[in-house]
Amino acid sequence: MTKKIGKQTFKLAYPPTIVTSAAVVGQKEGQGPLKSYFDYISSDSYFGEKSWEKAESAMLKQCFSLCCDKAKIAPSDLELIFSGDLLNQCVGSAFAMRDVGVPYFGLYGACSTMGESITLGSMAIDGGYVNRVCAVTSSHFCSSERQYRFPLEYGGQRTPTAQWTVTGAGAVILQGDGNGPFVTYLTPGKIVDAGIIDANNMGSAMAPSAYETLKAHFEDTGRGPDYYDMIVTGDLGAIGHDTVEDMFRMDGVSLGRFYTDCGVLIYDREKQDVHAGGSGCGCSASVFASFILRGIAEGKWSKVLFAPTGALMSPTSTQQGESIPSICHAVAIETTIPN
């Protein structure tokens, strides 16, 4: 009865439908090329709160509530919540979800969290445990900067390889019964550590994990990159995106012109001083929950491979000279269920 195909991919027997999604972002994201896709753009980076951490929680809560509203369900109609974020002890998620009254699984997958939460949520539905779950995650530029780097007031210089943490949250509701788009295949990732120690070059640190997971997905499913009309990694940004392309090219494989990255999509790098692109759990989450799912709904894409990537280091591990382990979880989203 195993649903495993190949080494690390699962083919779902009862593919869940992504019934609704919501994306809430900050001002900078709202000035970028995807502005018309987001559900809500906040002009207040504090989201009405008194600290950046509380702001992130408020944004996540708002995104979650909006998603439930759009689905026309009460939060208590959800059966499980899968959530996580970048803050120490994942307080962004815990505080946002503490009054919801739904069984909760806290996750830490760094910026891959949207992939991890959709993966585990899909297994909970496909496995016959529940009919309806929510996967939700966030990041906030200001809470991230002060936690990982410097106080904002310090005005530290950023290196050209640095990425800009997205202020944004994304939520999706998955349901057992529905007409698609379906979550059809899951390829959870292994931790990959390529030895990169520069915490301002996350794209290079995470690219090898994206390469490994995508490669495993192609091998396990027998699909090539050309099967998909969109392959989109998490938040590798421009440098990581190109590195993944190069790694496949060395194998003689072209990822094709449909390969892109959420960290590349979310900002206009010419006009928006974000260096290598966007990052943070909220990057792939908000891009997926808006631009990608809208595109699928409008018939622009029918087969999407969504592969968010996360860097699993902490400021402490970096200070102690450790390299940056990374991970990438891939999920296939298709408008029809494959044979």
Added chain:
Amino acid sequence: MTKKIGKQTFKLAYPPTIVTSAAVVGQKEGQGPLKSYFDYISSDSYFGEKSWEKAESAMLKQCFSLCCDKAKIAPSDLELIFSGDLLNQCVGSAFAMRDVGVPYFGLYGACSTMGESITLGSMAIDGGYVNRVCAVTSSHFCSSERQYRFPLEYGGQRTPTAQWTVTGAGAVILQGDGNGPFVTYLTPGKIVDAGIIDANNMGSAMAPSAYETLKAHFEDTGRGPDYYDMIVTGDLGAIGHDTVEDMFRMDGVSLGRFYTDCGVLIYDREKQDVHAGGSGCGCSASVFASFILRGIAEGKWSKVLFAPTGALMSPTSTQQGESIPSICHAVAIETTIPN
């Protein structure tokens, strides 16, 4: 085809077996009443490393390797790993598992992580995705103290309600085929926030979540506390343990003399200066992976309800005046599969 019974409990159709477990602890734990149950007691709190964080990772890795050794399998024979810890960005787990080469789900459930990881691991097996997974977690007194409280060198006074973070790691391997002990029921918890703001009184903060999850488990399954020959909460310690008893007593329910707590079991509170008892992800993990599973193997108990609890706050949320949200995930372990 749903396996859900009642509001938030799952009855497993193909209950996985806990085939092997391992527990590695520090010196203080090795001087406590459970000393003869642990697989390895380290006299070096650095575990051969140069920092407390690296020590925690090394301990977790050692525990994981030992568990694989005892099971006579190579780590690569595992199909999924579910792991997490208390350190910022869960680096204890990520660095311990980075070379293992097995798909990895990072979790953040604070001290409830052993319950969360067994829950999700059991669903992955019972749901037909894989046959063999590992659930593994840790905490370290020294890395926790400096992250959550004060530098050790500062020699801060501890309040009587404070608990002592266990230096310990626990790992279990779950397998689809086996002769038990079986994971039969899962009751994942909701976040509960009783408004406690004292981060030195975690037992009181977490007791309400244990109460809510246990109550839900009893209601959903129709079982009373007397069904089990051991009910063991996570690391509530003496104060939290008594609070849970009181809360049930107010409902006219006695948890009975078989109700205990991992934070109470692990130390001798008379002789070991630990105040209210043990805490940390490694507390319930190491007690479960040693004392409890050994007792089951030796026929001491045949029906155990294991319900680790976690406090989902961070030092930052506490500094910002927030109360402490908590969570408890319960899993039923039985030597025979119930009807």
